[in-house]
Structures are given as structure tokens and as C-alpha cells.
Amino acid sequence: MSLPVDAASASDSQNEAVSPYALQPVLHEPSAGDQWWRRAVIYQIYPRSFKDSTGSGMGDLAGITAELPRIATLGVDAIWLSPFFPSPQKDAGYDVSDYRGVDPLFGTMDDAKTLISTAKSFGIRIIIDIVPNHCSNEHALFKAALAAEPGSAERAMFHFADGSGEGGNTPPNNWFSLFGGSGWTRVPAADGTPGQYYFHLFDATQPDFNWRNPAVQEEFEKTLRFWLDAGAGGFRIDVAHAMFKKHGMPNWGGAPDGTPRPGFPFAEAPMFGQPELHQVFARWREICEEYPGEPVLCSEANVRPLTRLADWVAPGQMHQSFNFDYLRTLWDRDALAGVIGDSLEAFDTVDAPTTWVLSNHDVSRHATRFGLDGVALDLGDGIGPRDPQPDTTLGLARARAATVFMLGLPGGAYLYQGEELGLGDHTTLEDRYRQDPTFLRSNGERTGRDGCRVPIPWVHDAPAYGFSPTGDTWLPQPGNWAAFSRDLQDDDPASTLNLYRKALALRSELGLGLGSLAFFANPGLPEVLAIRNSDTIIVLNLSGAPVPLPAGDPLLFSDANGAKLAAMGMLGANAAAWLRATDG
Template sequence: MITSVVPGDPPRPAQVPGPSAAAPAERELPAEQPASGAPDALWWRDAVIYQVYVRSFQDSNGDGIGDLPGVRARLPYLKRLGVDGVWLNPFYPSPQHDHGYDVADYKGVDPMFGTLEDFDLLVEDCRKLGLRLVLDTVPNHCSTEHPWFQDALLAAPGSTERARFHFADGRGTDGELPPNNWRAMFGGPAWSRITEPDGTAGQWYLHMFTPEQPDLNWRNPEVPAEFEKVLRFWLDRGVDGFRIDVAAGLFKHPELPDSPDPEADERTRDSVNPLAWNQPEVHDIWRAWRAICEEYTQLDGRQRLLVGEASVPTPAEQAKYVRADELHQAFFFHLLHAPWDSEHFHQVIDAAVRDITATGSTVTWVLNNHDQVRTTTRFGSPERARAAALLMLALPGAAYLYQGEELGLPEVDDLPDDVITDPIFFRTGSRKGIRDGCRVPLPWSGTEAPFGFSPDDSAPSWLPQPPSFADHTAERALTDHTSPYHLYREALHLRRLLPQLGEGTLRWLETPPNVLAFTRGDGLLVATNFGTTPAPAPVTGTPLLSSAPCPPGTLPPATTAWWIQPRM
């Protein structure tokens, strides 16, 4: 159960909005106070943003694919949950070779997701509900169907059209070998050879992901100029910021030499090629984008956010991306990759707080996203997932929540081969690392598929939902006050009520083995038991909030609890 001293009013009828039927009653929380941390202009510093994977969130038209009208229908659910904003995965026109991360038009909406009018209505609804709206942008690569790449295929070697990408002659007697030894993140070589307009075998082009995602050449001034137009297009439509895909990418070594990485041939995802990632010139781009955001802020006082997917080896290296004139935030992935181990959690939290806050930014915590195994499965139990979530939400800084985590969804790891869509599967021939299992459409209501994801008599959902999702519907979670939904909701509410849960300070406490404990600000104490046996609670009394029942003086295994300590 959830132990909380937050008072509640009698339940009243409530509805999960959207195509599904009436939803059950939900306990009311006391009226929220304004966030006591940063002023509105700095809303992002301790915000909680909910990631919406659009194609799996809510289908409004019955084609089995989530869409923008579906997102609009569910916004009240997100407001009720208590998040500060929404991050939308790509919905732009795309052939969907990598589910929208192969963009054919950066200034439009793919018809499968709706229209620009639908998007404008979504912006309007977010504004009415007080929710920030953050868009995914994909500057490292585009689609082979993007007009620029189509022009490059028709142009000659050395042309201005090919200069927007990384085209190069091959090695070998007849150019039959790739220009270098680089490997793609999704498996195989990072180069593909084209057929020239005259029908002969021609040059090679670079793609650090799939062949359908050619990398753009950011050393060509046309590329940054075009993306400035893209940013302004969406900023003019009212968005509050951008999540930047592959923020440590963009620039490659200008001579494209072989990678010195001795394991390059074995790597697929998360490759560490120092010639293709984290080049120093990338910081100039983030300074330019930050200046554009500041320009809009000066017009109306609303600060626009830049949050980067900056996968770099250390917190100290990540800190360079969030200097005062660059990105506002960068996802801190070291916690996401941490095993269920107190010492490991301590080390990564300590390093993040030390290195990233030293820049003047705040840490941006994540436990899950659309590329990772769901937390319940990754940590091995629902109890650990709940404890990890409550621990993360007590840390200083901002947090991003992946859709469905508040429902306790497990990874769907038994999808048949014939329904898998992840390009990693097709590039490597292996199920290792595929991401479809965390992208299965959400269950909203009912006892069988599509669980309220689509209207009645709809096409099957784009990935099949397992029967076990009946135990994880939003409808069921709202009536069960022991559900992870209510744990998240009450934690998010307390983040608004308690000044200690803003940016603030974190001070570690001495603990027994397998236990982490720290204080936040004045009087809030947080502890997590990573062990398999009960541990002594660090304080007496009833927790303010806990991820599992806490008998007096005891912290059960796989449990996080928050206490308010009386002032001396």
C-alpha cells in the first residue's frame, strides 16, 4: 500500500478522458500550491515531464496507431497525475523506418498522426491545462525520403546537394569498400553505396543508425540555417521547448578516418566512436539554439527549454552540454543504466549532483524511456520499480517519466518475430536490444485488447497487447489506492507542496549496508532499502509517503520512504 499523511476528501466520480467508457472514482488531494522552487521563467529546473510515445498512447480514429487527437483526449489524465508538461516523440512526416526518427519533413504532421490543425489544438489545450509542451527534434539525420537527400541522389559527386550529407568515394580497387571502418548504432556498417544517375555503382553515404537515416553534414552552413527555420516554425506555433535527439552527434571528424575503437566491429547500440560523437563543434550549435530560445523568451517572458539526449561517458563530460549559454538540460542516463545496487546508485547520484549542478543547471533524471526495458522488468520486480521511482522523485532537479510507468507496465518480451518492427532486429538478426517491448500501446480500460487504446471495432493495435495488460489499465489503477499510479500522483503532488523537493540540497546520511538515505533541505529525509531483508528505519514515526507499507521503525526490502523530521 501507499502510506501517506496527505489528507483526502471523499472520492468523487471521475473519468479517464477519451474514447473509453467511464472510469472509476479517484481520491482527491488537497489544493495545490504554486511550486516553491524556481519562478515561472525557470520552470524547467525542477519540472516533471511525461514522455508521450504518440503511436502507442491513444488511437482516436481506429487505425490501431496513436495520434495527436488521442493525445488531446488524454491530457486531463496527465494533468490529474500531476506532471508539469509533455514531451512528444516525433510525429512528423516519415516513412517510419525508425518510427519517426527518420524525418522526411521537419515542418509538418504525418497524416497517420493527424494534421497541423490537430497540433495547434493540442497546443491550445496544453495551455489551458497549464501543461508545457516539448517536441522531439532530430537534427543528426533525416530520412532518405527527405527532399534534400532525393536531390543528392540525382546530383553529381562534389555537388552542393551532396555536400549537405557525408558522401565519400569508397576504398578498394573500384571503390567497393566503405570509406572507413565505422559501425552503425543499429548494426552493420555505417555506410551504404548508391547507384549513380547513370546506373553505375557510385559513392557511399554515412548513416550512424539505419541506411534510411543519412547523417546530415553540420559543417555545411546550409544545415544549421535550415534547422534554425525549423525551430522558429514550431516556436511560432507555441511550443515550450525541444528534446534534442542524439545531441552529442551532429559533427563528425572532417577527414572521416578509421575509428581507433578496437571493439568497433562488435558494437551496435551505444557505440563509443570518438570520431563520430561528442565533437567540440557541437557546442557552437547549442549556443546558437539557446540564443533563439532566449530571443522568444524576451518577447513574452516564457522560457523555452532545450533538453538534450547527450550520451557521453561521464557526468563531467555531460556537464559541458548544460553550461549557462548552451542546453538548459541533458538527460542523465547513468541512473537509467544503474543496476539495483545501493553503492552504484550512490555513486551516480553523487557524481551528477556534484558535476552538473556546478554548471548552474539541474540534473535531469530518467529511469525509463522508449529505448529501454521497462523498469519493472529491468529491476526484477514491481516493488523495486516503485522504490526506484520514489527515490528519483526525491532527488534535486527535474525528472522525465515514460508513459505507462505509472501503471506498473512490464516489458512485453514475448512478441512474435513476425510483429516486431524495430530496425535493430532487421539489422542484426537478433532480438537483443530491440525496443518494441516497451512501446506496446497503453491499456486504458476494460478486460481485453485493445483495452481502451482504440475505439470499438478498430483495427488491431500496431503492436499486440498481451492479456496481462488487463491488470494494468488506468481504469483499474484509479480505483486501487495501492497502485503505482497513486504513488506517482501523491509524490508529484508533494513535490509541489514541499519546498525541500525543489532544487535544494542533498546531504547523505550514514546507513547500514544496502540502504541509501539522504536529507533534502530542512527536515525531509529519504531512505531506500536495496536489500532483501528489512532494515532499521533511519527515523521513528510514520512516513509521509512510502512505496510499500512501513511498520514503525522498519524499512522493508525494496522500499523507499519519505519522512518529515520535526524541527529541533
């Protein structure tokens, strides 16, 4: 798409003498529907790092339930819980051994039901994280497959295949694991000799299901109903784009993660985005619609381009899909404008909301990323002690501004626990503490995701900053997190926590999630992105100096000098503002 922010013509020059901003035609009309999921703000909780109620050093479900009153003060609509199912924890719970239970690390099934019902009393839905692409090698179905013969019904639940070459010593194809190394692991035959291989897109302890098998589909339909019967408000679908593999699983000369390479576009990656996915999602949508409360389906679908991603949220498919293009975007005005415009145009073709997200458990937190000028981090990687360290002051200022701007966009929004405190990654975490299989399988060549998964701080002068009553933590916390603790931010009107509260309250009051969008042209301000959502003007200053604001009445400012500068009609460096349009 062409960037509307640069679309001012020479005929605007007279107006620009008065104001550098000229409103462009509406790109996105207000939402035709008012369903909760079209404008929802969903707060991700990574259970092991949220709140430990027992002193084990591991966060748990009871800890989340105890903190629901404080979560409710944010004004979110739902909580997405990362997996808490029984698991050997080789990949922090994304290696599931039982989809219909609770790992004792996190509590009991009664704890899960109490969390769901208590959250409902605060008007908050609980969204369960389902992991359908793969399970743990300790899952009963995979154990049965290992014990069965080649060609059996048990092995047909997964991708088992004979090797090629002399003695079958070459894996069935050349696919790699996203965590590094081959995507195939060989198992012994019944007589102890080398036998078949099984495929795993991730760790060797995470065998992929064969979704072309109706028995796999039936198994997961039972799982969805189990949690819907327990009161769940919907599901986040992990690695949704990888569930089906292309018939025959042919060799692939492109990148293991589908990153485009010459001659190998992402759209042709045989392990991603197969069309058969959509019949499964249509069935899941039908199941959700049998239950009250509009349970939601949101896919983690790393699909490009955005026009293809729209297929995932077409009528009868998922309600939402994560917008990874937005998450990947650097601190760059034109790139942000482009992805916003492209996202809205693509999703409007299927009458679906787009989602906006800046941080989650798989990517370096945006307070860290935005402190690294011009550095693009791959999803799944972070910053380690041997890497250039971010400018934390700059990163936090930009993170606050980016969030204020994002919350002014129409559609849904996702927040990651701790970002409301202004947390960045633990960028100096020592190697000896790291647990991410990305780090382990790459022999430390890839830093992995541990830095963004560290337990969050609650009380500035308590053991483990109030995360755990004993001071134990499954990953160590940075030594400078006292200032970010929730207790110090609660009553500080300038804190990041209260900035989030105010922005979320105004977003709801103004109906911005269901609103419209038009860009402002402002070619004389090349590092300023300005939009109008209904009667609210949202401005993001990506430069290092103050800039003039459009005409309007100030509502919210993200920088410390906001009020003083606003009185002068200015917006500070690396800051964002909302204004009430004076003609609205």
C-alpha cells in the same frame, strides 16, 4: 567520488548505538534559480502507443488531447512528444521526411496546434522531439542529393564520399551503424554504375546530415522557429552528441557506439561529442530566449564521463541533458550513491540541474530491468521470449520504490508513459511482430526496443484495453495487462498510479526539485540508501528484508505494508519512504 554513505568514522559509533544513520555534510545546496526547468517533471509520450482516437491501431495527436485531463492529474509540468512528423516510419518516426509537418498517421497540423493550446490550458508545455543528426532518405533534401553530382551543394548537406580500394568497392572508413552492419551505403552514379557512399549512423534509410555545412544549420534554425511560433515549449534533441563528425572521418578501432575499449576511450570516438556542437547549441539557446515562456532545450547526449556532460548544460548551452549514467545504474546501493553524488557535483560546477530518468522508449522499462537480478541490458535492447524472464512481482516493487526515491532528488525528472501504471515490457512478444530496425538489421541477434513501446492499457475490459475503439494495435499487447489498466487503478489508493500522483504532489509541495542533498552514513545497513533533501528524508531499502528508518514523521510509503511497518519504525523490503525531518 568517495561514497558519503560509507563515510561514518569510528567517532560515530556511540550515535549508531541509538540510530544507524548519521547525517553527512550537505553535498548539493538548494538551487539558486527557480526557473521551471530546474525542477520540472516531464512526461514522455510515444504517440503511436498512447491513445488511438480513430481505430486505426495507431495512437494519434487527437487521442493525446482527449486524455490531457487525466495526464494533468499526475501533476507534470510538460509533455515530451516523440516524433509525429511525416515519415516512412522505418524507425518509428525517427526517420523524418518533413520537420515542419504532421504525419497523417497521427493527424493534421491543426491537431498539433490544438494539442499545444489545450495542454497550455492545463499548465502543461509541449516539448517537440527534434531529430537533427539524420533524416529519412525520403526527405526532399536527400532526394536532391541523390539526383545531384558528386561535389555538389546538394550532396554537401550529407556525408557523401568516394570508396577506396579497387573500383572504390571499400567504404570510405570502417564506421559501423548502431543498428548493425556497415555505416555506409553505396548509391549508383548517373550512368548506373556503382557511385559514392553516404554515411548513416543508424539505418540505411536514415542518412546523417553534414553539420559542418552552414546550410544545414540554417535549415534547422527555421525548424525551431516554426515550432516555437506554433507555441512549443521547447525541444528534446535526439542523438545530440553525434551531429558533428571529426574532420576527415578517420577510421576508428573502438566500439560503434563508443563503448570504451582498451586504447579507445569514449572521449576519442570520432563520431561523437565534437567541440563544434557547442556553437550550434549556443545559437539555439539564443533563439529560444527570443520567445516567451522559457522554452527549454534538453539533449539526448550519451556523453561520458559526467564531467564532460556538464559542458552541455553550461551557461548559454542546453537547459538540461539526459543523465544516462543514472538510467544505466543497476539495483545497487553503492552504484546509485556514486552516480547521484557525481552527477550533482558535476552539474553544480556549471550551475545547472541534473535530470533523473528510469525509463524511456529506447530502453527496457525499469519494472522489467529490476526484475532481472544483476543483469545489465544495453540501451536499445530488451527481453525476448527466448531470454530468461523477469520476476514481475519483484520488478514492480523495486520500480515503485525506485521512482519514489528518484522523485525525492533535486533537479528535473522524466517519466515514460505507462510507468505510472507499473507497466513492464512485453517480454514474450513474438518475432513476427517486431518492427525495430535493431532487430531487423541484426537478423534477430538483438531483441530491440519493441517490448517497451507496446500500446498502453486504459480500460480493463475494452478492446485493446481501451487503447483503440476497434481493438487494433500496431504492436500486440500482453494478455495480462487488464490489472494494469488505468480505470482499475484510478480509485485504488494502493495503486501504482495513485502512488505517482501522491509522490508528484508532495514533490511539488515540498519544493524538492529545487532542494538540497546530503547523504546519511549508515554502514551497518549496506543495502540502504538514505538522503536528506532540505527538510525531507528519503530512504531506499534495496534489500529483501525490513530495515529501521531514521527518525522522522512518515509522509509517503511505496510498499503495501508501509503504514503498519512505519508505526514500528521500519521500512519494508525493496521499498522507499519519505519522512519529514523532526528537526526541520
